[in-house]
Amino acid sequence: MNKILAIHGSPRGERSHSRRLAEAFLQVWQTTHPDAQLTRREVGRAFIPHVSEAFVAANFYPEPQARPLAMQADLQLSDELVGELIDHDLLVFSTPMYNFGLPSGLKAWIDHIVRMGLTFDVTQDSQGIAQYQRLLQGKKALIVTSRGGSGFGPGGEYAAMNHADPHLRTALEFIGIDDITVIAAEGEESVPEAFRRSSDEAERQLRDLARTF
Structure with missing residues (x-):
């Protein structure tokens, strides 16, 4: 594993x-793996179009190998994002939690890469029941997230209201990526000192993880 893809979901720059x-x-x-390849994909500060009617029509065209040129154009970015995902072994996501969910750019990225026949497939068993195949096996993912409030992690008081990193985890697991680590900093909008401690602890964990990830 020597290729890492960093996907940044925040619309903020150095303030994120x-x-x-x-x-x-x-x-x-990078210091630990000087010969490895790092690719950055910006989905927070770069425009990732949301799914459109044309995208859906092209995506579910009955003969994918015979799509008209216009439909191929509708899927061009999606094909690029899927190819980029397939080509990397390690994935690092950075995302804030916005209003209990993901920033819209990262949600749009998910919609572009969850593609039947490319990252997952569906067959039917002898009784006609759908069987899902997860096509992206053997990858690892790290989700780095920040939350304005506290108690949104597993077992926390507000865990049931967190639809950000659990949503991303669900999408990744659906396509076969289930070796996932989540590291969070909480409390930015509550007690400044508590957030500083949470952020410092998250950074310590991340620096330690980077040596073995």
Whole structure:
């Protein structure tokens, strides 16, 4: 595993805590793996179009190898994102939690890469029941996230309201990526000192993880 893909979901630049923490991880990772390849994909500050009617029609065209040129164009970015995902062994996501969910750019990225016949497939058993095949096996993922409030992690008071990193985890597991680590910093909008401690602990964990990831 010597190719890592970093996907940044925050629309903020240097003010983004999730981006800063992920970059701290990547800095150590690159030092530990000087000959490895790092690719960055911006989905927070770059426009990722949401799914359209044309996209859906092209995606579910009955003969994928015979899609008209116009439909191929509708899937061009999606094909690029899927190819990029397939080509990398390790994935690092940085994302804040916005209003209990993911930023729209990262949600759009998910919609582009969950593609039947490319990242998952569906067959039917002898009784006609759908059987899902997860096509992306053997990859590892790290989700680095920041949350304005506290208690949104597993077992926390507000865990049931967290539809951000659990959503991303569900999408990744559906296509076959189930070796997933989540590291979070919480409390940015509550107690500044508590958030500083949470952020420092998250960065420590990330720097340690980078040496073995």
